[in-house]
Amino acid sequence: xxxxxAVFTAVTTILYSGxxxxxxxxxxxxxxxxxxxxxxxxxxxxxxxQSVSPQFPRLNGQQQLYLAAQLLALKSKxxxxxxxxxxxxxxxxxxxxxxxxGLAEYYARQPPMHGITKGSPALIEKGSALFQNGVxxxxxxxxxxxxxxxxxxxxxxxxxxxxxxVFPRLAGQHADYLVRQISVIQNQQRDAPVMHGxxxxxxxxxxxxxAVYLESLSGELTAEQxxxxxxxxxxxxxxxxxxxxQSVAPQFPRLAGQQQPYLAAQLRALKSKxxxxxxxxxxxxxxxxxxxxxxxxGLAEYYSKxxxxxxxxxxxxxxxxxxxxxxxxGIPSKNIPACASCHGENAQGSSQFPRLAGQQxxxxxxxxxxxxxxxxxxPVMHGxxxxxxxxxxxAVAAYLExx
Numbered sequence: 001x002x003x004x005x006a007v008f009t010a011v012t013t014i015l016y017s018g019x020x021x022x023x024x025x026x027x028x029x030x031x032x033x034x035x036x037x038x039x040x041x042x043x044x045x046x047x048x049x050q051s052v053s054p055q056f057p058r059l060n061g062q063q064q065l066y067l068a069a070q071l072l073a074l075k076s077k078x079x080x081x082x083x084x085x086x087x088x089x090x091x092x093x094x095x096x097x098x099x100x101x102g103l104a105e106y107y108a109r110q111p112p113m114h115g116i117t118k119g120s121p122a123l124i125e126k127g128s129a130l131f132q133n134g135v136x137x138x139x140x141x142x143x144x145x146x147x148x149x150x151x152x153x154x155x156x157x158x159x160x161x162x163x164x165x166v167f168p169r170l171a172g173q174h175a176d177y178l179v180r181q182i183s184v185i186q187n188q189q190r191d192a193p194v195m196h197g198x199x200x201x202x203x204x205x206x207x208x209x210x211a212v213y214l215e216s217l218s219g220e221l222t223a224e225q226x227x228x229x230x231x232x233x234x235x236x237x238x239x240x241x242x243x244x245x246q247s248v249a250p251q252f253p254r255l256a257g258q259q260q261p262y263l264a265a266q267l268r269a270l271k272s273k274x275x276x277x278x279x280x281x282x283x284x285x286x287x288x289x290x291x292x293x294x295x296x297x298g299l300a301e302y303y304s305k306x307x308x309x310x311x312x313x314x315x316x317x318x319x320x321x322x323x324x325x326x327x328x329x330g331i332p333s334k335n336i337p338a339c340a341s342c343h344g345e346n347a348q349g350s351s352q353f354p355r356l357a358g359q360q361x362x363x364x365x366x367x368x369x370x371x372x373x374x375x376x377x378x379p380v381m382h383g384x385x386x387x388x389x390x391x392x393x394x395a396v397a398a399y400l401e402x403x
Contacts, residue, residue, distance in 0.1 A: 025102040033102025040091070041103070048110045054176035061112025063153040066166040067104035071095065081190035083180075112152075112218070113172025119212030127213025130206060132293055133272065138201045142268075143170075143210070145352075149264040149297045151217050171217035178211035221298055229298020236287070237299070245303045246310060250362035251279070257308025257358075259349040264300035267291065277376035279366075308348075309358030315398030323399025326392060334387045339396065347403055357403035364397035 025033065037049075041059075045051045049059030059067065073079035075092040095103075117124070131151065134142040146167040148154050153169035170178070182199050184190045202210075221229075233245075237255075241247045245256035255263065269275035270288035291299070315323075327347065330338040342353045349355035356364065370376040372385050372393075385393070 025098060025105050029098040029102040030105065033099050033106050036095075036099060037103060037106050044087075049107045050110075050113070051174070054174035057177050058113045058173055059107040060110035061172075062107055062169050063166050064104045064108035066153065066168045067107055068100055069166065071100045071103065075100070079190065081181075081184045083184075084190075112169070112220070115172050115216050115218035117216040118175065119209075119216070123209050124213045124216055126206075127209035127211070128293070130210050131213055132268065135201075135206070140198060140201060144268070145265065148261060149268075149293070149300065150220060151214055152220075154261060170214045173214055175208070175211035175215040178214055179207050182207050182211070221294065221301060225294040225298050226301065229295050229302050232291075232295055233299055233302050240283070244306050247360065250360045252283075252360075253363050254309040254359055255303040256306040258303055258355050259353065260300045260304035261352050262349065262354040263303055264296055265352060267296045267299065271296070275376065277367075277370045279370075280376070308355065314361060314401060315394075319395050320399045320402050322392075323395035323397065326396045327399055331387075331392070336384060336387060347400055356400045359400055361394070361397040361401035364400055365393050368393045368397070 038047075041049075044053070044056040045059050046053075046056075049062070051058045070079065071092055074084055074088045075095060077089060092100075119127075130140075131143045132149075134140045144151070146154065147170050148167070151169065151171035154167045181190070182202065185192045185195050186200055186202070188196060199207075237245075240249070240252045241255050242249075242252075245254060245258075247254045266275065267288050270280055270284045271291060273285055273289075275284075288296075326336075327339040327343075328345075330336045330341075339356075340347070343349055343356050344353070347355065347357035367376065368385050368388065371378050371381050372388065374382060388396075
């Protein structure tokens with residue numbers, strides 16, 4: 001049935017036949033979809049979506065919006081790789097929108113795919129390095145940037161219905177299926193321009209290593225890994241970032257309640273020394289360089305689950321008001337967009353866009369400055385902040401700390 005890929009999709013913009021993103025299926029739609037899943041889909045994809053045949057992808061625990069988007073792409077025949085054509089076009093043509101939405105919801109809430117270790121430790125290690133770090137010599141980015149540190153997939157909530165990205169869960173997927181999907185994208189038999197640019201230079205050995213690594217994952221941290229990360233946070237990180245991530249020193253950012261994918265990405269950038277602003281160099285390179293992947297993932301999860309940063313109003317009311325206007329509306333005369341368009345209306349962040357609410361204003365202003373001066377590599381943010389004045393940076397920072 002659904003030929004769920006694997007390594008990335010920029011999910012289709014869909015108001016297709018009236019289906020809206022994130023619609024909660026009605027009780028009747030859920031019941032009808034479950035009946036379709038059990039009586040039809042399970043013949044290929046297995047009970048609960050846990051396929052045993054590598055010809056058919058596992059669907060259980062997959063990202064809901066990704067599933068819905070793929071079903072809609074198959075129904076509209078915009079997904080036209082050979083297996084989609086051979087197996088799925090006929091299956092989905094009679095599905096109405098409510099059944100599509102219901103099927104996506106049904107499979108998304110099934111227990112996630114099991115991790116199965118089939119490859120040699122050396123092959124899995126090679127695949128892990130590729131997934132976590134990419135292949136810089138080939139300009140291949142780390143898969144974890146989009147698919148999550150544990151390959152659990154990510155739903156980056158849209159700012160508009162036309163701007164929707166969902167990255168599929170890869171952990172526990174059939175290795176053979178993953179290799180096949182990477183290959184059809186490489187050969188441009190499946191239309192995925194962004195992924196084609198990423199995977200086109202992967203060798204057969206690299207594809208196999210990556211796929212075997214992904215099949216070995218459960219997508220979740222073990223209790224031991226979580227415990228080890230908490231120990232690092234309490235015994236090491238707290239000396240600068242404060243108990244429970246609530247730093248009181250303005251040179252150290254507050255971490256409590258920060259977005260988990262963002263924290264993991266920053267730790268990984270510090271470990272690889274690709275984040276090279278002066279304070280990263282002085283304080284964090286040595287510490288992050290000693291962290292393994294599970295500890296990075298565990299620390300990100302640990303801090304993201306703590307009560308969010310405290311709100312402390314320090315700036316003058318007029319300065320905070322100026323910062324609030326800039327955050328919410330930007331500065332059109334300088335072509336500066338609203339910060340809220342990425343960081344959320346309440347500066348709560350979303351996935352790779354960090355939480356800013358309650359952050360130290362001194363720290364925020366300093367980071368804006370190092371990005372403005374190109375001391376911290378952030379091309380998108382550099383383009384946005386390059387025209388901010390020092391007063392404007394202080395204003396938006398004061399506003400954010402007040403939240």
